[in-house]
Amino acid sequence: MRIFARKNHILINNMAQEDVFKKVVSHCKEYGFVFPSSEIYDGLGAVYDYGQNGVELKNNIKQYWWQSMVLMHENIVGIDSAIFMHPTIWKASGHVDAFNDPLIDNRDSKKRYRADVLIEDQIAKYDEKIEKEIAKAKKRFGDAFDEQKYRETSPRVQEELTKREALHERYSKAMNDMNLEELRQIILDEGIVCPISGTRNWTDVRQFNLMFKTEMGSTADGAFNIYLRPETAQGIFVNYLNVQKTGRMKIPFGIAQIGKAFRNEIVARQFIFRMREFEQMEMQFFIKPGTELDWFAKWKQTRMAWHQNLGFGAENYRFHDHEKLAHYANAATDIEFKLPFGYKEIEGIHSRTNFDLSQHEKFSGKNIKYFDPELGENYTPYVIETSIGVDRMFLSIMCHSYCEEKLENGETRVVLRLPAALAPIKCTVMPLVKKDGLPEKAREIIDELKFHFNCQYDEKDSIGKRYRRQDAIGTPYCVTVDFDTLQDDSVTIRFRDSMEQKRVKISELRGIIEDNVTITSLLKKLK
Numbered sequence: 001m002r003i004f005a006r007k008n009h010i011l012i013n014n015m016a017q018e019d020v021f022k023k024v025v026s027h028c029k030e031y032g033f034v035f036p037s038s039e040i041y042d043g044l045g046a047v048y049d050y051g052q053n054g055v056e057l058k059n060n061i062k063q064y065w066w067q068s069m070v071l072m073h074e075n076i077v078g079i080d081s082a083i084f085m086h087p088t089i090w091k092a093s094g095h096v097d098a099f100n101d102p103l104i105d106n107r108d109s110k111k112r113y114r115a116d117v118l119i120e121d122q123i124a125k126y127d128e129k130i131e132k133e134i135a136k137a138k139k140r141f142g143d144a145f146d147e148q149k150y151r152e153t154s155p156r157v158q159e160e161l162t163k164r165e166a167l168h169e170r171y172s173k174a175m176n177d178m179n180l181e182e183l184r185q186i187i188l189d190e191g192i193v194c195p196i197s198g199t200r201n202w203t204d205v206r207q208f209n210l211m212f213k214t215e216m217g218s219t220a221d222g223a224f225n226i227y228l229r230p231e232t233a234q235g236i237f238v239n240y241l242n243v244q245k246t247g248r249m250k251i252p253f254g255i256a257q258i259g260k261a262f263r264n265e266i267v268a269r270q271f272i273f274r275m276r277e278f279e280q281m282e283m284q285f286f287i288k289p290g291t292e293l294d295w296f297a298k299w300k301q302t303r304m305a306w307h308q309n310l311g312f313g314a315e316n317y318r319f320h321d322h323e324k325l326a327h328y329a330n331a332a333t334d335i336e337f338k339l340p341f342g343y344k345e346i347e348g349i350h351s352r353t354n355f356d357l358s359q360h361e362k363f364s365g366k367n368i369k370y371f372d373p374e375l376g377e378n379y380t381p382y383v384i385e386t387s388i389g390v391d392r393m394f395l396s397i398m399c400h401s402y403c404e405e406k407l408e409n410g411e412t413r414v415v416l417r418l419p420a421a422l423a424p425i426k427c428t429v430m431p432l433v434k435k436d437g438l439p440e441k442a443r444e445i446i447d448e449l450k451f452h453f454n455c456q457y458d459e460k461d462s463i464g465k466r467y468r469r470q471d472a473i474g475t476p477y478c479v480t481v482d483f484d485t486l487q488d489d490s491v492t493i494r495f496r497d498s499m500e501q502k503r504v505k506i507s508e509l510r511g512i513i514e515d516n517v518t519i520t521s522l523l524k525k526l527k
């Protein structure tokens with residue numbers, strides 16, 4: 001029976017996007033999702049710890065990814081390779097020589113920036129101006145507005161577009177040639193200022209390798225330098241033949257891995273968007289040479305469907321195809337998700353050719369070719385990679401789930417509208433009061449449900465306050481045990497998003513909740 005439902009007014013849409021982001025960051029800390037690392041020692045730049053709710057959400061994201069790869073594809077298997085690897089691997093992969101970012105310092109603020117990011121931000125400013133012009137015109141002309149025509153004919157739009165295109169071309173060439181002087185000149189010519197000091201007092205642009213180095217073995221033994229892996233992919237490449245042979249895999253097949261990666265990022269910005277220690281979920285798909293563009297298109301579509309299946313709205317995602325390709329790729333795209341600071345890369349999909357495997361063959365001197373039983377010949381497989389950052393995915397989910405609502409009674413509630421399958425806690429059971437057998441009854445219910453999904457017990461404060469606490473961490477269901485429960489074995493179940501409350505039998509609880517909160521429920525919706 002439906003007791004009541006209230007219409008909620010969502011406030012957050014009216015809020016400035018920087019404010020939304022600030023709120024999400026402080027919410028993450030206040031509710032045990034993400035803490036700055038080493039906080040009592042004033043933190044460590046761009047390193048974060050996940051708290052009691054954060055770790056559950058993060059694990060659920062990983063489960064969703066892992067199961068969508070390994071359970072849903074009979075030709076994809078997983079591995080877990082070590083973080084430390086033979087240092088020659090990073091020579092072979094190109095990371096020792098080419099995993100660099102161009103950095104530039106502002107002499108007045110003493111702040112360091114990535115030169116490419118400063119220029120890309122400038123390109124984004126032109127894009128914003130163009131979009132603003134179009135939005136204004138749309139308002140002016142109403143239904144009669146022909147956006148395509150306006151883009152092509154408006155002198156203002158054309159002027160900005162020409163500037164943007166010229167900058168883009170100059171920038172792409174400078175990056176392709178890694179012409180550091182030219183990158184600096186672009187920054188000067190565009191009048192780009194340091195956001196802190198507001199000046200153009202820039203140093204030269206220098207190359208900076210992003211890999212962390214450490215030593216293995218004692219010095220007496222002849223210690224040698226090794227690196228903390230900057231991507232998990234190489235662990236897959238150097239194991240691909242082990243997996244292929246022991247798993248009797250036939251091309252096409254994939255290997256998935258989730259694990260930590262480390263990059264000494266020059267500029268640590270935007271919370272967990274750019275970290276120095278982060279986690280990646282990567283899948284390398286091994287294919288016959290010549291089929292790579294078809295597989296690239298297929299994986300683009302498969303991965304986009306995985307994202308959109310979470311229900312945050314297709315309009316919040318877009319592809320960004322790369323014009324400047326990495327040394328190993330012959331096609332590449334990013335899946336970008338709309339964050340409070342713009343559309344940003346969450347995942348990369350790359351057609352990596354046979355570059356990595358050929359390099360490892362060359363540097364190791366071992367034959368790692370695949371024998372194709374159908375063709376009766378050996379070849380070095382081509383690879384399509386899908387690579388997504390767990391932490392960026394986490395951040396985008398938090399940003400899109402965070403919601404402030406004005407209720408009919410004038411109060412505001414903060415609710416995390418997390419997809420139920422990802423929520424840290426699925427159901428909180430609350431005795432109306434802390435006595436008269438109600439706590440015992442509540443624990444009895446948890447003891448039955450806890451084998452099926454993550455439950456919590458909460459008896460502190462008024463029921464209203466307890467609901468707010470659960471809303472704030474995204475718990476989809478709350479169950480209240482009251483005096484009637486002791487007589488008739490029924491409880492009140494309350495739904496997070498609608499705040500609807502229903503009286504149901506205890507025996508019905510598992511059926512109502514379980515189907516909606518499992519990762520399986522998400523996977524079944526994937527086409």
Ligand code: ATP
Binds near residue numbers: 231278280346347389
């Ligand atoms: P960016 O251009 O933002 O530095 P990238 O193109 O170097 O990212 P990839 O090497 O393609 O990133 O890595 C794959 C994924 O790993 C990215 O899409 C992102 O989600 C994640 N990732 C990369 N660097 C970081 C980082 N410093 N912090 C958190 N996640 C990261």
